[in-house]
Amino acid sequence: MSIKEHPPLHVPVLLNDVLVMLDPKSGENYLDLTAGYGGHARAIFAQTANYTESTLVDRDEMAQSHLTEFSKKGTQLLHADFASAAKQLVEEGRSYNLILLDLGVSSPQLDRAERGFSFTHDGPLDMRMDKRQAYTAETFVNTAKRSDIVRCIREYGEEPLSVAKRYADAIITSRPIVSTGQLADIIRQSHVGKWQKTHPATRTFQAIRIQVNDELRQVEEVMPLLPKLLKKGGRVGVISFHSLEDRIVKRYFAEQAKSGYEAELDIVTKHPISGATQDVHNPRSRSAKLRVAVKK
Numbered sequence: 001m002s003i004k005e006h007p008p009l010h011v012p013v014l015l016n017d018v019l020v021m022l023d024p025k026s027g028e029n030y031l032d033l034t035a036g037y038g039g040h041a042r043a044i045f046a047q048t049a050n051y052t053e054s055t056l057v058d059r060d061e062m063a064q065s066h067l068t069e070f071s072k073k074g075t076q077l078l079h080a081d082f083a084s085a086a087k088q089l090v091e092e093g094r095s096y097n098l099i100l101l102d103l104g105v106s107s108p109q110l111d112r113a114e115r116g117f118s119f120t121h122d123g124p125l126d127m128r129m130d131k132r133q134a135y136t137a138e139t140f141v142n143t144a145k146r147s148d149i150v151r152c153i154r155e156y157g158e159e160p161l162s163v164a165k166r167y168a169d170a171i172i173t174s175r176p177i178v179s180t181g182q183l184a185d186i187i188r189q190s191h192v193g194k195w196q197k198t199h200p201a202t203r204t205f206q207a208i209r210i211q212v213n214d215e216l217r218q219v220e221e222v223m224p225l226l227p228k229l230l231k232k233g234g235r236v237g238v239i240s241f242h243s244l245e246d247r248i249v250k251r252y253f254a255e256q257a258k259s260g261y262e263a264e265l266d267i268v269t270k271h272p273i274s275g276a277t278q279d280v281h282n283p284r285s286r287s288a289k290l291r292v293a294v295k296k
């Protein structure tokens with residue numbers, strides 16, 4: 001059976017660098033706050049073999065169902081968003097030698113039309129990582145005020161203001177919008193000028209996904225909890241995929257570096273490790289950045 005015939009569901013990003021930088025040792029325990037399909041977890045457990053004192057978190061039910069191989073070995077699985085899971089673990093007084101956050105979406109989330117993340121596979125306008133949540137992309141697209149749609153496309157999609165306004169107007173006049181294909185067509189038709197490699201709806205889809213899953217607030221909330229969850233000498237790695245996430249991680253690490261004797265973390269990566277240069281065979285790694293810190 002070759003890997004080409006049976007590719008893994010999700011190829012872990014920057015795996016080699018994660019292993020080198022986190023340097024897992026036999027017996028160490030591990031907290032994966034975005035366990036996904038367990039790609040990073042499997043490689044880390046292969047070195048630590050400490051399943052019973054480790055915890056895997058994911059807010060996606062489909063990912064949870066792929067993590068049972070670990071719970072069968074005694075690993076705790078938490079079906080929760082990582083900000084809430086981290087708060088709960090801090091309250092319980094838990095601590096870990098190794099922590100990883102691999103932000104963003106997994107390949108199966110993006111590739112399955114029914115999850116509604118993709119403009120290339122037509123599906124319902126959903127985009128929820130956690131299906132227990134009521135708020136979907138369809139709710140946002142069909143009920144949000146113009147000013148909120150403009151802000152979302154401008155801030156989270158990093159589109160110019162004039163473009164964000166044009167797309168917001170097109171969305172509002174086309175309501176009700178129910179499918180990803182319909183939304184992608186509306187954006188494509190209101191796009192001005194030529195486009196080559198990147199579909200004009202790419203950034204708007206990213207923006208709506210960030211909005212629906214409240215992705216940036218999740219990262220803001222989890223960062224200050226990380227030192228509390230690390231044992232002395234413990235290592236944490238954060239992989240981000242877009243500049244807005246990376247900015248939050250970078251800012252928190254910079255604050256730590258500046259806080260002198262009060263700092264709880266030593267920053268190991270002055271500059272982030274880039275997937276574009278370090279993991280060129282994995283297309284998902286192109287925009288990935290890994291930052292690592294150690295608990296003092």
Ligand SMILES: C[S@@+](CC[C@H](N)C(=O)[O-])C[C@H]1O[C@@H](n2cnc3c(N)ncnc32)[C@H](O)[C@@H]1O
Nearest residue numbers: 012034036037038039040058059060081082102
């Ligand atoms: C890039 S994938 C992780 C893949 C994983 N490292 C692997 O190797 O299989 C990101 C995962 O994080 C989950 N996720 C994203 N944001 C989350 C959040 N705020 N709380 C919990 N899980 C989250 C997604 O559901 C997805 O399964």
